[in-house]
Amino acid sequence: MAPITFGILTISDTCARDPTEDRSGEELIRLITDHSTDSGRIIKGHVAEVNIVPDNEFSIMEILTKWSDEARVNVILTTGGTGFSPRDVTPEATKKIIQKEAPGIALAMLTASLKITPMAALSRAACGIRNKTLIINLPGSPKAARECLDAIAMTIPHAVDLLLDSKPKIKETHEHVQNSGCRHHSENGTIALNLGHVAGRLRESPYHMISMKEAEEIINRYTWQGENEFVDLWDCHGRILSEDIRAQCDLPPFRASIKDGYAVVASDGGGQRRVLGGLEAGHSPGSIKLEPGFCVRVNTGAPVPEEATAVVQVEDTKLLEKTADGKEEKTIEILVAPKEHQDIRPVGSDIEEGSLVLKRHTRIGAVEAGILAACGCTKVKVTKLPTIGILSTGNELQQAGEEPRPGHVYDSNKITLMMLFREFGYAPKDMGIAIDDENVMIDSIKEALSHVDVLVTTGSVSMGDRDMLKPILTQVFKADIHFGRVNMKPGKPTTFATCQYDGKIKYFVCLPGNPVSATVTSHLFAIPLLHRLAGNYARPVVVRARLTSSYKLDSRPEYARAILMWSEEDPMPKAYSTGNQISSKLLSCKNANALLMLPGRTDDRGEMLAGDVVQAMLLGFQQNAI
Numbered sequence: 001m002a003p004i005t006f007g008i009l010t011i012s013d014t015c016a017r018d019p020t021e022d023r024s025g026e027e028l029i030r031l032i033t034d035h036s037t038d039s040g041r042i043i044k045g046h047v048a049e050v051n052i053v054p055d056n057e058f059s060i061m062e063i064l065t066k067w068s069d070e071a072r073v074n075v076i077l078t079t080g081g082t083g084f085s086p087r088d089v090t091p092e093a094t095k096k097i098i099q100k101e102a103p104g105i106a107l108a109m110l111t112a113s114l115k116i117t118p119m120a121a122l123s124r125a126a127c128g129i130r131n132k133t134l135i136i137n138l139p140g141s142p143k144a145a146r147e148c149l150d151a152i153a154m155t156i157p158h159a160v161d162l163l164l165d166s167k168p169k170i171k172e173t174h175e176h177v178q179n180s181g182c183r184h185h186s187e188n189g190t191i192a193l194n195l196g197h198v199a200g201r202l203r204e205s206p207y208h209m210i211s212m213k214e215a216e217e218i219i220n221r222y223t224w225q226g227e228n229e230f231v232d233l234w235d236c237h238g239r240i241l242s243e244d245i246r247a248q249c250d251l252p253p254f255r256a257s258i259k260d261g262y263a264v265v266a267s268d269g270g271g272q273r274r275v276l277g278g279l280e281a282g283h284s285p286g287s288i289k290l291e292p293g294f295c296v297r298v299n300t301g302a303p304v305p306e307e308a309t310a311v312v313q314v315e316d317t318k319l320l321e322k323t324a325d326g327k328e329e330k331t332i333e334i335l336v337a338p339k340e341h342q343d344i345r346p347v348g349s350d351i352e353e354g355s356l357v358l359k360r361h362t363r364i365g366a367v368e369a370g371i372l373a374a375c376g377c378t379k380v381k382v383t384k385l386p387t388i389g390i391l392s393t394g395n396e397l398q399q400a401g402e403e404p405r406p407g408h409v410y411d412s413n414k415i416t417l418m419m420l421f422r423e424f425g426y427a428p429k430d431m432g433i434a435i436d437d438e439n440v441m442i443d444s445i446k447e448a449l450s451h452v453d454v455l456v457t458t459g460s461v462s463m464g465d466r467d468m469l470k471p472i473l474t475q476v477f478k479a480d481i482h483f484g485r486v487n488m489k490p491g492k493p494t495t496f497a498t499c500q501y502d503g504k505i506k507y508f509v510c511l512p513g514n515p516v517s518a519t520v521t522s523h524l525f526a527i528p529l530l531h532r533l534a535g536n537y538a539r540p541v542v543v544r545a546r547l548t549s550s551y552k553l554d555s556r557p558e559y560a561r562a563i564l565m566w567s568e569e570d571p572m573p574k575a576y577s578t579g580n581q582i583s584s585k586l587l588s589c590k591n592a593n594a595l596l597m598l599p600g601r602t603d604d605r606g607e608m609l610a611g612d613v614v615q616a617m618l619l620g621f622q623q624n625a626i
């Protein structure tokens with residue numbers, strides 16, 4: 001189904017003079033390209049035309065007629081010029097060119113706006129049809145334009161179907177409207193969603209199908225790193241630095257010997273030396289003074305005397321004379337003449353005081369913690385980790401260990417996701433299992449939102465008549481669904497939404513219930529989202545791999561589980577399939593270390609053969625180079 005095409009016309013003298021002033025046009029483009037309305041019905045479309053004209057009747061009419069007569073767009077949204085100012089002429093211009101009026105749309109917007117402000121009574125918006133194009137006047141302020149658009153968003157796709165005379169779609173919507181109810185409050189005060197009769201459900205998801213790239217961009221657009229906190233050095237493993245770390249001291253802080261041997265003056269060359277004594281690691285550097293013809297015994301890591309210009313390793317020396325008690329070295333011979341600076345680490349040669357040793361956003365692993373310790377850090381400023389809850393949904397689910405009941409399966413998603421997120425350094429909370437009942441589901445979500453920032457759910461997002469998560473999110477939690485369908489396999493109905501709850505932003509990552517889909521989409525959507533919130537900008541590693549078996553391509557790009565094996569003979573890894581890739585079979589994820597990124601089927605290519613090279617995403621993340 002082709003997306004609805006929109007034309008956005010800003011009507012304003014100010015914006016026509018300076019287009020950077022145009023906030024409303026921008027807002028409308030944003031709403032159409034990535035917004036879902038409170039009504040739960042996405043108006044998602046393609047913005048094909050954008051223009052700005054002054055408050056001048058002729059200029060407005062010129063654009064409206066051009067876009068509708070040349071069938072450039074399905075819907076024109078104007079913003080501005082609908083008020084009482086002398087220059088406001090948008091409704092007059094619109095009325096002159098429309099062939100049929102659509103007063104109901106104007107009325108719906110007015111009714112909704114009056115609930116927000118009595119000033120809405122001063123809007124004179126006109127709406128109508130010219131040829132097959134619907135023209136809607138919206139107010140000039142971004143907020144009011146958005147509110148009005150929200151009020152009518154649900155009607156736009158059907159209006160377009162009617163204008164285009166798309167019979168099957170019209171019939172389907174009629175049936176849906178007749179059979180599905182809308183939100184109402186039951187007598188006991190709990191919210192009940194009438195999900196309608198099964199025969200009236202939509203047969204195609206109303207959510208616009210977006211690409212993986214778009215999904216990634218949307219997640220990035222709506223997620224940003226939260227607060228920071230200080231943690232003890234010993235608790236920083238796996239955390240993300242929220243500041244650059246500069247060394248507070250030199251390492252080594254003194255000139256240190258690299259070898260066990262003798263500190264000497266290099267210009268003395270080879271030959272005999274009197275041993276003045278010994279400096280061990282931990283001794284003060286200034287405790288012995290070295291003169292030409294003498295040497296000082298030093299151990300690895302010990303400070304060398306100030307006058308020393310080289311260290312000669314013990315292997316390149318010979319003992320000539322002991323002390324009378326036979327315990328100490330008195331004279332040695334240097335067998336190999338030393339070079340200047342040989343085997344001495346200068347001050348700051350490993351880490352220079354003030355130098356940048358770790359960058360902000362670095363994930364602290366074992367070595368990074370070691371560097372922090374070497375620099376004398378005891379408290380580390382890191383990003384706060386997002387709090388995460390996992391909720392399984394489905395009437396059929398039981399906890400492992402329970403007596404098996406007919407028609408039931410054990411919940412495997414919960415533990416898989418909990419452990420997967422732990423592997424990536426997060427501490428998810430178990431939010432239980434919600435059965436497919438509106439009130440249970442709503443209560444479970446409320447409970448989860450009072451504890452966590454991110455709620456990851458599995459199940460209840462597909463096309464089943466009991467898949468109620470999306471309507472609950474939009475209708476009860478007033479969530480914005482940023483996407484509800486992605487062109488990929490497995491995991492097409494993956495949904496990403498946000499809402500305000502108790503004054504805080506909450507994130508929903510709703511994954512399909514099938515165990516493989518839930519696992520794969522956790523890797524592809526949930527973990528990147530958690531990483532964004534945690535300020536971790538690591539990226540998945542994508543390599544090229546050679547197939548060892550053939551794959552029939554699906555119409556959607558597919559992420560097939562595989563085991564990549566590297567060998568000494570071939571720099572390119574070989575990809576071994578994990579077997580049947582059906583999305584219910586969790587065994588296909590067993591031992592997988594990569595997802596093969598199989599392209600969607602085309603007329604030219606229906607399968608990939610053994611020996612073909614494909615891209616493969618490793619199931620892990622790589623840090624940015626410093």
Ligand code: AMP
Binds near residue numbers: 409462
């Ligand atoms: P749904 O996405 O809710 O339509 O579920 C799709 C399939 O996944 C059904 O066969 C469910 O039984 C199964 N499923 C859903 N949730 C889970 C879970 N937590 N553990 C194992 N299987 C599940």
Ligand code: MG
Binds near residue numbers: 394395459513
């Ligand atoms: Mg289900």
